[in-house]
Amino acid sequence: MNWEPWTGCYQKSAGCDNCYFYGPNAKRYGQNNITKTDKFDWPIRKNKKDEYNIKGGKILATCFATDFFLPEADEWRKEVWAMIKERQNIDFLFITKRIDRFMVGLPEDWGEGYDNVNIGCTVENQELADYRLPLFLSYPIKRRFIACSPILERIDLSPYLNGVDHVTVSGENGRDGRVCDYEWILDIRNQCEKAQKTFWFKSTGTYFKREGIVEKINPFKQGSTAKELAIDISDGKKLF
Numbered sequence: 034m035n036w037e038p039w040t041g042c043y044q045k046s047a048g049c050d051n052c053y054f055y056g057p058n059a060k061r062y063g064q065n066n067i068t069k070t071d072k073f074d075w076p077i078r079k080n081k082k083d084e085y086n087i088k089g090g091k092i093l094a095t096c097f098a099t100d101f102f103l104p105e106a107d108e109w110r111k112e113v114w115a116m117i118k119e120r121q122n123i124d125f126l127f128i129t130k131r132i133d134r135f136m137v138g139l140p141e142d143w144g145e146g147y148d149n150v151n152i153g154c155t156v157e158n159q160e161l162a163d164y165r166l167p168l169f170l171s172y173p174i175k176r177r178f179i180a181c182s183p184i185l186e187r188i189d190l191s192p193y194l195n196g197v198d199h200v201t202v203s204g205e206n207g208r209d210g211r212v213c214d215y216e217w218i219l220d221i222r223n224q225c226e227k228a229q230k231t232f233w234f235k236s237t238g239t240y241f242k243r244e245g246i247v248e249k250i251n252p253f254k255q256g257s258t259a260k261e262l263a264i265d266i267s268d269g270k271k272l273f
C-alpha cells in the first residue's frame with residue numbers, strides 16, 4: 034500500500050532528470066508546489082467502531098511520489114512522525130534523495146530510532162554514494178537499505194554495506210531513460226554476496242545493456258525481465 038501525505042517535488046540530483054512523477058515526460062511535470070493531500074492523516078483514521086481503517090501488519094510505502102524530507106514539509110513531518118509512533122503495528126518505508134535532512138524535525142523521543150521505520154537512501158552514482166552513505170550510516174536509524182535507483186554508473190558500495198540490511202537496484206525507466214549496464218548490477222550483487230546482504234534487482238529500466246548489446250525493454254516487462262535473470266539474494270522476508 035502507498036501513502037502520500039503530500040504531493041509535489043522538484044529535482045535534487047542526477048537521478049531526478051527523468052523522474053517518473055515530475056520529469057519532463059511525466060504528467061506532474063512542473064508541479065513544484067508541495068501541498069498536503071486529502072490522505073494526510075490516513076494511517077490514524079478510524080471507522081465508527083473506533084478501529085483504524087488501516088489494519089496492523091501492513092507495510093506502507095510512504096512518499097514514493099514525493100520526498101519525505103522536503104524542506105517545504107518540515108512542519109508536516111512532525112505530525113507524520115507522531116502518526117508513525119501511534120501506528121507501531123505498521124511498517125513505514127521511505128526512499129529519499131534528501132537523507133542529509135534526516136535530522137531536521139526529528140521527534141524528541143526518537144532515541145536510536147522507531148522500530149517501524151525502514152529508510153532507503155537513494156544513490157545513483159559514486160559521488161552521491163560517497164556523500165550520502167556516510168551521513169546515512171551516522172544517523173540513528175534502526176532499519177536501513179540502499180536504493181541504487183536509477184543506477185547511472187558502476188558504484189562501489191562495499192565501504193558502506195556493513196551498516197545496511199539490504200540493497201535494491203533499478204535501471205531508469207521512461208523514454209529518455211539512461212542505459213543500465215548489467216555488469217554494474219552483477220558487480221553490486223557480488224558486493225552484497227561478499228557482505229552477506231540481501232539484494233534485489235527490481236527493474237532493468239528502458240535501455241538494458243547486456244553482453245555489449247543495448248535492448249529496449251517494454252515498460253511492462255522491466256520488472257519481470259529483471260526477475261527472470263534470477264540473481265536476487267533473499268532471506269525470505271518481504272521488503273515491499
Ligand code: SF4
Binds near residue numbers: 052
Ligand atoms: S526526489 Fe524523487 S520524486 Fe522528487 S524529483 Fe527527484 S526522483 Fe522525483
